[in-house]
Amino acid sequence: MSNDSTIYIGLDVHKDSITAAYAIDAGEVELFGKTRYHRR
Structure with missing residues (x-):
C-alpha cells in the first residue's frame, strides 16, 4: 500500500x-501566508 x-x-x-x-x-485549501513585495 502506498502513502503517496x-x-x-x-x-x-x-x-x-x-x-x-x-x-x-x-x-x-489552507492559506500558507502572505508577504509584501518590495521592488528594488
Whole structure:
C-alpha cells in the first residue's frame, strides 16, 4: 500500500503582495501566508 499524496500549491501574485495557499489531495485549501513585495 502506498502513502503517496498530491500537494497543490497556488500563488496569487500582485504588484504589492504575494499570497501562497496549498491543498493536500482533494482536501480543503489552507492559506500558507502572505508577504509584501518590495521592488528594488
